[in-house]
Amino acid sequence: MTTRTHLLEIYDAEGYRGSNPVKVHGVGLVRGPEGQQYYVLEPAEPIFCGDKPIGQLAVRCHYNDPAARMEDSTCTVGIALSPTGEPYVAGQQYGFADFVFWRVGKIQRCEGEC
Numbered sequence: 001m002t003t004r005t006h007l008l009e010i011y012d013a014e015g016y017r018g019s020n021p022v023k024v025h026g027v028g029l030v031r032g033p034e035g036q037q038y039y040v041l042e043p044a045e046p047i048f049c050g051d052k053p054i055g056q057l058a059v060r061c062h063y064n065d066p067a068a069r070m071e072d073s074t075c076t077v078g079i080a081l082s083p084t085g086e087p088y089v090a091g092q093q094y095g096f097a098d099f100v101f102w103r104v105g106k107i108q109r110c111e112g113e114c
Contacts, residue, residue: 024044057080
């Protein structure tokens with residue numbers, strides 16, 4: 001997979017410290033509960049929830065959009081974090097306990113400079 005760069009706007013960002021929107025890099029897709037595909041993202045610069053650093057985010061389409069829309073276009077997403085802080089591994093299968101819903105936002109692909 002080619003690394004893609006995106007802007008992720010975080011809605012209702014109470015307790016969040018960092019830029020908004022945040023520049024993120026796509027790591028790959030993982031399979032979550034009920035066969036949902038999550039797109040794993042890594043922030044380009046440090047971001048925090050309270051005092052806790054966030055190393056990765058996992059987003060999934062908030063509506064019934066295909067997963068490719070997160071990678072290639074613009075869509076509303078649910079944003080989740082790993083409850084343990086352990087990184088997600090692209091291509092792996094994860095369960096309900098592996099995602100903590102955090103916020104809703106909008107992802108859009110960067111074209112050129114962002």
